[in-house]
Amino acid sequence: MTSFRTPLGRVVGLGSAKSGVHHWWMERVTALLAVPLVVFLIGFILATAGGGHQAVVTAIRHPVVAVLLIAAIITIVRHMQLGMQVILEDYVHGKVTLLAGLIANNLFCIVVAVAGVAAVIVTCFGA
Amino acid sequence: MTEPTVRERPLSPHLQIYRPMLTMVMSITNRITGGALYFGMALFVLWLAAAASGPNAFATVQAVYGSWLGLLILIGFTWALMLHTLAGIRHLIWDMGLGLDLKSIEWGAVAVLTGSIVLTLALWLYVLLRGAPT
Numbered sequence: 001m002t003s004f005r006t007p008l009g010r011v012v013g014l015g016s017a018k019s020g021v022h023h024w025w026m027e028r029v030t031a032l033l034a035v036p037l038v039v040f041l042i043g044f045i046l047a048t049a050g051g052g053h054q055a056v057v058t059a060i061r062h063p064v065v066a067v068l069l070i071a072a073i074i075t076i077v078r079h080m081q082l083g084m085q086v087i088l089e090d091y092v093h094g095k096v097t098l099l100a101g102l103i104a105n106n107l108f109c110i111v112v113a114v115a116g117v118a119a120v121i122v123t124c125f126g127a
Numbered sequence: 128m129t130e131p132t133v134r135e136r137p138l139s140p141h142l143q144i145y146r147p148m149l150t151m152v153m154s155i156t157n158r159i160t161g162g163a164l165y166f167g168m169a170l171f172v173l174w175l176a177a178a179a180s181g182p183n184a185f186a187t188v189q190a191v192y193g194s195w196l197g198l199l200i201l202i203g204f205t206w207a208l209m210l211h212t213l214a215g216i217r218h219l220i221w222d223m224g225l226g227l228d229l230k231s232i233e234w235g236a237v238a239v240l241t242g243s244i245v246l247t248l249a250l251w252l253y254v255l256l257r258g259a260p261t
Contacts, residue, residue: 028222031215038212041171042250050257053185056178073172080165087162108165112172119175126179 023082030079037072044069060123073116081109153236157214160207167204205250210243 003010044065048056059065084105092098145151170192177188191197217235220226226235 028219032219035212035216038208046250046253049254052189053178053182056185060175060178069175076168080168083161084165087158108169112169115176116172119172119179122179123175 023085027079027082027086030075030082033075034072034079037068037075040068041072057123060120066120066124069120070117073113073120077109077113077116080112081105084109149236149240150232153214153239157211157218160211160214163207164204164211167207170200170204202247202251206243206247209246210239213239213242213246 044059048059060069085102088098088101088105092101174188174192177184192201217226217239220235226232
């Protein structure tokens with residue numbers, strides 16, 4: 001059987017740094033967590049969307065709803081960031097454009113996550 | 128000194144070579160819906176931010192989302208979310224080493240597509256039949 005180890009790897013004799021599958025693994029972990037959180041989000045929207053502003057605010061002020069909303073935002077945005085990175089790495093070939101795309105991806109995800117979490121917290125503690 | 132002869136290197140066949148098959152289309156759709164949901168999440172956060180800002184901002188966003196174009200985007204968003212979630216569950220099943228035979232793969236593609244359409248219709252029928260969405 002052919003060895004998949006690099007010449008350097010054979011000489012140094014060390015194993016992998018165990019981080020090779022980190023991106024792939026985090027994508028699966030966030031996906032698994034996102035499934036029940038998406039079900040929660042749909043339930044939240046169905047329960048509040050018909051009741052106007054007051055119904056939405058009242059629902060978000062329930063601590064369980066607030067915590068689940070924040071968990072959903074963080075989990076889903078992390079999944080978005082990982083997924084978009086793979087899409088960019090697959091289709092963007094220029095070194096500079098890829099780097100710019102990856103930075104833009106991170107910025108977008110940070111803004112969406114911070115805005116979402118801030119909105120939940122402000123709704124909970126705002127006037 | 129002789130120059131090495133340059134000849135056309137073979138390229139691996141790409142998408143346009145293959146006859147489109149449901150499994151392949153579903154794989155592509157999973158990625159496209161993921162990309163669409165990436166931006167759809169911003170719409171959801173905008174809605175949350177509007178709720179945090181107060182009744183006026185919330186009413187504005189509700190009016191935009193409740194317009195025919197807004198509803199069209201939201202229905203598309205819902206379908207993308209259903210498809211990407213179901214396709215994601217299918218991927219997680221594969222990751223456990225299950226359902227990798229041809230029959231299961233063909234069946235799964237049909238199940239994900241049908242399930243996403245049925246769930247989208249069910250959710251929106253519920254919302255629209257219940258009354259005004261605003």
